[in-house]
Amino acid sequence: MTDPGAKAADPNLPLGAGDVGETRPFVRLDRVVKRFGGFVAVNGVTLDIARGELFCLLGGSGCGKSTLLRMLAGFEHPDSGRIEIDGQTMAGVPAYARPTNMMFQSYALFPHMSVARNVGYGLVREGVARAEIGQRVEEMLRLVRLETFGDRRPHQLSGGQRQRVALARALIKRPKLLLLDEPLGALDAKLREETQFELRALQARRGVTFIVVTHDQVEAMTLASRIGVMEAGEIRQIGAPRAVYEQPQSRFVAGFLGSVNLFEGTVDVAAPDLMRIRTPGGGFVVPPASGLSARQPVALAVRPEKMRIAAGAAQADNALQAVVEERAYLGDRTMFKLRLNDGTVLKVLSAAAEAGVLAVEPEAAVDGGGAAADGGGLTA
Amino acid sequence: MRPVFWMLAFVGFVFLYAPIVVLVVYSFNASELVTVWGGFSLRWYGALFSDAQIGQAFRLSLLIAATSATLAVVLGTMTALALVRIGGFWGRPILAGMATAPLVMPEVITGLSLLLLFVAMERTVGWPAGRGIATVILAHSVFCLAYVAVVVQSRLLGLEESLEEAAADLGARPYEVMRDVTLPLIAPALAAGWLLAFTLSLDDVVVASFVSGPGASTLPMVIFSKVRLGVSPDVNALATLIIVAVALGLIGALILVRRQR
């Protein structure tokens, strides 16, 4: 790993994030640690989030995402480190007094209250006048398109409807910071996609800062203005979806977001304008990466969709000789499994039309896998 | 296989309920003689309702059962909340075991130990002065508490924890979380616990005999003393009424416990 969390040099910061206009971050986590007994669930997380950002915490199950979110909401307390929201330290501030609202993974709708009372509960506790509560609840239910469901109980709703009630309940207090824990986990693919775009629209319209926890990389890419990839209680990389996907800074990040082909090799030439890498399968010419010098062992990560299959012998740079082992038709694309001479298995994803032209059969010798030069993410 | 199980079940239930059926049938006996059937009559029920001693004991028992059930629900719920919310510290299993031990404690021991405690308290702090309604209520609250704690605890454990967090997240202070979310959600268990405690208090004779005093005889105590002079048919009638009350209480508690799911 070269330089984990090198966000200062990140050219892909989203609009409205970082130091545009505002110098102080809206949410600031400083070396936050949380232990459960001897187990370290969150291990020194430092993170700044700007006002109006939609930040995704992405990571596998058990990596500490929920714990981090629950510390922001005030349900867990860090063993060390600082949490600030809007310039205020959260140490000693109980959950009910924080400027945050949370949408729970399980939705946590009150089963003994109607949908309208669920949504209005936050306002009741705030002491808002009854007439205004009625009006704002109605407005909120209209926003999530449940205006005719106000009198139902949660158990009379479908999963998607419950999820929208939970969202409405979290939004009605107009919190400065909205925390969502795997908000779309229980939805089917279509509803999920719809809701993802709704969430984005909502965020753009209301200017609320969102922190969304997910283990689904597609969801993170769709939603986020920035992604923080977590592993074992630590944030491995922070950046815009594109930056994290195209310039992963470690094997873990490369492998976690989408699939990837890894080539182990050594740096041959490290020139200012290009870099040459030697691997057992062949040579690669890639854009330069900082912190790497000649003869250093590296791993080269190439996305399957950045490789092409072509007939003929592989002689040029960025070309490998391989045998097609398997092909899987995916509708809009075809996934090929190739084997290099040294036994390494590669995945190549190609557009369906292209695959149709290429009449490759299993075990037929084909030539070359072209690694497009911009696909070379370097990992040491 | 099947018929065998039906047979076994039949034998078991006959064994359990034959005495009760005999008692209920004889409560409608017209004859003075307990073991001779003399035709159907409600005369013993009539005799019961005109018996001043039994009437007074009945009212006393209701008062004691209602009061101690209410006390047991309050204390038992607090115990259950403490046991569930205190988290996983090392002493928790011991505490939980101690809270439920009175369930299996012989009533004679419970009664005797409470009697000794009350006597010692009277001598040192001057309260309770003598034994009577108050001491019976206290004693019943104590042994019903354990039952309530068990019922409420299982309900609390089944409660999704994030519901209370969600309330806090929406601005509810701890007592508001309790009032708006926790208590309404465990209400069926509270009602079930109350009915259970009421029933237990209503039919207790052992503990009451230890801690009761002159002029504070509960209904089961009156029955017991009457029976010692020889079984009279009006006791059959009384026993039938108590069985009906207890059965209704238990069925009610069962329905409430089931409804929670």
Ligand SMILES: Nc1ncnc2c1ncn2[C@@H]1O[C@H](COP(=O)(O)OP(=O)(O)O)[C@@H](O)[C@H]1O
């Ligand atoms: N209250 C708790 N007590 C003990 N361990 C916990 C507790 N909460 C979470 N953990 C552990 O901390 C780790 C991170 O949990 P969590 O933050 O929920 O992960 P996820 O990334 O899946 O949301 C897990 O290994 C989990 O078992």
Ligand SMILES: [Mg+2]
């Ligand atoms: Mg989680």
